[in-house]
Amino acid sequence: MTAGHRPESPGATSPPMDFTDFYQAHFHRLAVQLYAYLGDHAEAQDLTQEAFCRLLERWDQVSGYDDPIAWVRRVGWNLATSRLRRMRTAVRHLARQRPEHVPGPSPDRVALLAALATLPANQRQAIVLHHLTHLRVAEIANQLGVPEGTVRSWLSRGRAALATYFTERQEAGRA
Structure with missing residues (x-):
């Protein structure tokens, strides 16, 4: 048994x-x-x-x-x-x-992320791809499947919106 x-x-x-x-x-x-x-x-x-x-x-x-x-x-x-x-x-x-200590994001990075979050998705994507990943306009257009002119327009509008965002924040900080 x-x-x-x-x-x-x-x-x-x-x-x-x-x-x-x-x-x-x-x-x-x-x-x-x-x-x-x-x-x-x-x-x-x-x-x-x-x-x-x-x-x-x-x-x-x-x-x-x-x-x-x-x-x-x-x-x-x-x-x-x-x-x-x-x-x-x-x-x-x-x-x-992992390293012992991983520093948090810098104030500049936090500000940039907050500013990027205010942009429409297409402008934000174009800004990130062009300025942070250093892709050329033609590469971005190819990746996103849009004409180069559209990418240039998104970049222009996105830069203008970011400039306005940071100018307003700077003026609010002085007040």
Whole structure:
């Protein structure tokens, strides 16, 4: 007799357990356990679901065990432990990849981003492509699928709007 299995005695027949009933009876309890272990509700539910999917593949065998929920619980806990190990490894790797301190954006960058946000999308895109990525007008026109004249118009209008934006901000700062 294998550990965890019901002894098979001649003439002793028990009705087969229904997977759906078993799932409904035990899913929540296992998900709560894994949530307490992981601290992430969605992750706990995903891993519980995975444990039950693995059970379904082996339902004919595992349903004959004395305590089939113990099998599912072990699979769920193993999945959770593996997930934590992978996360720790990823965090350590990322920590080695990043510099100790990443400075925030400069005031000039914040001001530029705020100003660009006031422009219509086509003007903003043309300004960014031309002045920040240093594409020529012809390259921008080709990339956006518009005539070069349209790009020149967007650039002109965008520059004028940015000049007005910064002039107004400068005058408001003096007042």
